[in-house]
Amino acid sequence: MNALIVAVAAGLLMAGGVYLLTERHPFRRILGFSCMGHAVNVTLFEAGGVQGNPAFIDGTDITTMASPIPQSLVLTAVVIGLALVTLLAVTAFRQEHH
């Protein structure tokens, strides 16, 4: 059931992202990009099995830990998403005024 909910949420995020991407307004397209990025991050989390206790070496049973590799991948993806959004925003901003 949980898998179904996450899958539907990721799908709707992606659908919303694509919908925004087909707008004409540059800034709304940027929002679309951002949404698609969120959808992909959720997918990575779900598919990578990130569920469980935080991955810290503090005596927790390691088999109950959330898988750390997808976490680190998503972490960098989130930061790169910021770089992308900023770059797109600055480009759109400049385009409007040049």
Place this chain on the structure above:
Amino acid sequence: MIALILFLCAGLLFTITRTRALDLRLRGGIASAGSLALLLYFSYTWMGSENHIWTWQMDWLPQVGIQLALRADGLSALFALIVLGIGTVIFAYTGVYLKGARRSGHMLSLLLLFELAMLGVVLSDDVITLFICWELTSVISFLLISADYEKPSARFAGRHALLITGIGGLCLMGGLLIAAATFDTWKISEMQQAAALAGGLPTKAWVLILLGALTKSAIFPFHSWLPLAMAAPTPVSAYLHSATMVKAGVFLLLRLFPVLVLHAWWAPTLLTLGTITLLYAGYRALRVSDLKQVLAWTTIAALGTIVVALGTGTTAGVIAALVFIIVHALYKSSLFMLAGAIDKLTGTRELDSLAGLRRYMPFGALAGLLAGLSMAGIPPFVGFVGKELIYQAQLEAPGVSILIPVLAILGNALALVAAVLVGIEPFRNRKIEKERRHTTSTKVALLSIFALIPALFSLLFGLLSNILIAPILSDTMRHSFALSEDVQLGLWHGFNTALILSIITVAGGAALAAWRIRKADSWLSPSWTPKDGAAWLFETLPTFATFVIRPFKRASIVGWIGSTVIMVYVILVGTNIHAGLQMPALSLQDFDSFQTLVLFLVLIGMAITIAARHPLTAIGGMGFIGSALAVWFLHRGAPDVGATQLLVEALSLLVLAWAWLRVTNTYKPNVLPPSLRRQHYTSRIFISLAMGGGLTAILLLGGPWTPPTELGLDMIQRTQPEAFGLNVVNVILVDFRLFDTLGESAAIALAGLAALMLLSPGVVKNKKPALPATPVAQTAIVIGYMLLVLSLPVFYRGHNEPGGGFLGGLVASLGLIMIGIISIQDNSVRLSSLARKLIVIGVLCTSLSVIPSLLADKPLWTAIWFTVPVPLLGDIPLGTPVLFDLGVYLAVMGFGAATYAALRRAESDGTFDFRMKKTGLPAATRFLQNTSEPTATQSSEGGS
């Protein structure tokens, strides 16, 4: 070897030095002296090595046996000496010639790099080294041809050259790889032996290698790029496009001659193509009036001559080709340099407006005479020696038709005419229509003297050919071709057939020259000029490309993005269906109400964003999505990701709101005529739902997804004992999977720099009056500083607890932006320079943290730890990952500062008009009018 490295460093120093920092003539002189020193050093080392074979190698990819291997036998040494020798003169010439020209320092450093790459081509003994250097010469040639990139013609010429030599390079790579796989070695010298034993190369490899060589050497039908390459500055033409780079192709043919010649197609192919090239290019040379064009076509003709000599497949042919390569390098570089001097003196290169120049440039006239006579093949110049040898080789070779030497006579006669046209005619006193007076200068005199140097060598080598050239040729034959033949060169070989042919050539050429000069107008009439076959390629390729992309690139945005989405969909869903689908067992037992609630909030945010009519609402909706997702990440057991998501959301909302609200504070949905509206929305919703549904299907049916994989467990177990950390995610970021993070921090640093570049119009014109600071603002500044301070512990504790470089950097960015926004004075200039420094230092930290592992001779970026005793705090562990993470921290902080500074600076600058636009077309529509025409038409229809 050390000399080579020093030379490279010098070259890079030139690249870094600003153009005006050091006089270009001085820099040219230094480069020239460097070349000469390298030439002497190389000759000394090479002469001193055993059997005159100098080798040097270093492991590059030992796992697959690839080495950085250099080997200089006679053949390589001969070419290396040509490259270095001509380079010595060219660099000095370039310094004088290009002084004051735009991007001159840039060109000089490219020339230096070219010299190194070309040395790599002729000296490398490893297939991969050879290929890389080969491609480098192509790329540098491209950069130099299109150096004047504001001109469309220069860009076209560069592209043309790169396309042809690039395709040739790929063929060469294919051929060499097949050969390497067949004979199981990367070494060219070993490959030669193995191939000789096996009776030659496989036909595939043979054809591909030949294609590589012929495209590089501009042999028909691949010749069209060379005349276009004359768009490059004259020193470049003199060095790359006559003396050295175009010889790389024939060098390769010579290098692999013992192997290639075994194939049955060798003689027919090379003799045919060589002869066609020789005659066609020789003829075209007489049909153009631009000095450099004449020289370019004669270069192609000369390359044809060399290929014909090689095509005979005999020892005599090889010797003739080698001598002719020396001959051509000398006279052609001299003539090109002379063309440059003439250009500088008169401002034109049109042959029919050049006459009587000997009054202005006596040294130039002498250089032209000497080089021209060598080109024409008149004794006692080395050109005569070369021509005699070629006739001899053609006559003596078994199985070569008598037609070949007969056609060669015609080709050489054409070359003689060209020699008269460029070497003698401009200097002769004769009547021309537009006679002009010129003022001579030291610059022209200097340039002429440089042009004279190779011309004098033509004479010297002609007179003393047996002493100066013969020994190295004998050596080459012995060690490169395993033939113990003593090469004897000389001007007088007795009264033989070759001499008769020479006499016929000179007589015929003289008659032809008289005709060409008398009837210049009819020779130059454009109606005669045939169209180049390669132009066809450049007309066809874009048409073909348009044909291919037409179904995908549509005029409407929906169609365009839709086709992309459908492609992704087909690929992703298709591969998943192919892999097999499985419906998971759905039960209500694992229903997680908290998770469901959070995801529901995400979707509410989504709905707000889509339905929003005002930018702030849309951005607010995005904030909703981002924050809810952060909570979801936390809930799933990823505190670091959750925290990062939260901070990133805050930053990106700030940036978006700032940029967007400055552009417009309204949002209009797509303006469409009513007839189209329905279709438009239907198709958009369909595409979106298709994509979203695909993702849902993959996630749901593509599983089961197995929680922590073995790799993950392995990393968890190694975290404490190997990386001395407790936070597994952070350890993965800064240690186990460091390369990913390195790339990512570089990407974010670049995004920051790009923001600065894009929004920095330069001088601040229109400073707005500062607002007085309110108590709230002052509090905010304090909070900003607190955030800055707080970011340090966030960064430092990352190794063991949630935190780390990314998080710390984001906190610091927020702090900086907060201070920046509130501060009274416009501090964007200060912040932008701070941002640059932070980014540079951050990237340096991440990159330099490799050094300890290099020093310890371990795999790159192996973590090295040590403890530092600090009073009061006890032992503090420090390691390269900490340095690396510090780099990430600084880079991210720099990114935040850069983004802020860019936007603020654009705001305070008068270039941008930031008044809210409430009337007229929304700015977004204007944006679209620039990008796609049909939609713009639609919107204006809808508006009216």
